[in-house]
Amino acid sequence: MAFDMMGMMAKAKELQEKMQQAQSQLQHITATGEAGGGLVKATANGQRQLVKLDIDPSLLTPEDRDMLPDLLVAAANKALEAAAELAKQEMQRQTSGLLPNIPGFDLSSFGG
Numbered sequence: 001m002a003f004d005m006m007g008m009m010a011k012a013k014e015l016q017e018k019m020q021q022a023q024s025q026l027q028h029i030t031a032t033g034e035a036g037g038g039l040v041k042a043t044a045n046g047q048r049q050l051v052k053l054d055i056d057p058s059l060l061t062p063e064d065r066d067m068l069p070d071l072l073v074a075a076a077n078k079a080l081e082a083a084a085e086l087a088k089q090e091m092q093r094q095t096s097g098l099l100p101n102i103p104g105f106d107l108s109s110f111g112g
Contacts, residue, residue, distance in 0.1 A: 015095060022094035023047075029086045033078025035071040042075035046087035050076055 026046030034041050039059055043052035053076075059068055 018095050019091070022091050025090060025094070026087050029083065029090055031079055031082030031086055033075045033080070033082060035074035035078065036067075040068075040071040040075040042072070042079040044076070044079040044083040046083050046090060048080055048084060048087075050079065 027049075029046035030043050030051065032041055032043045036056075036059070039056040041052075041054040042050060043054075044050050053072065055068070055072075058064075059071070
């Protein structure tokens with residue numbers, strides 16, 4: 001019985017190390033979301049942080065003043081959703097074989 005417990009403890013330690021390693025890699029994963037036909041682009045990383053915004057200069061006019069915030073929000077949300085999905089995939093890849101497939105257990109919650 002003690003051997004099984006030791007094995008479980010070793011597996012838990014290995015899992016913890018792999019998850020920490022995967023989390024540190026999430027800052028290098030990026031995804032970009034676009035809005036307004038590509039006039040606004042937002043880039044987020046796997047730690048759910050917005051890291052870059054690109055706004056086409058043609059939108060920086062008084063006429064587009066009311067539309068710009070909506071485009072920024074839309075692009076940022078698309079980027080954050082895509083980055084969260086990439087982070088989830090990376091966490092699954094890094095911990096493959098270490099975790100049982102538990103319904104409802106979402107690895108993306110460990111991303112940030």
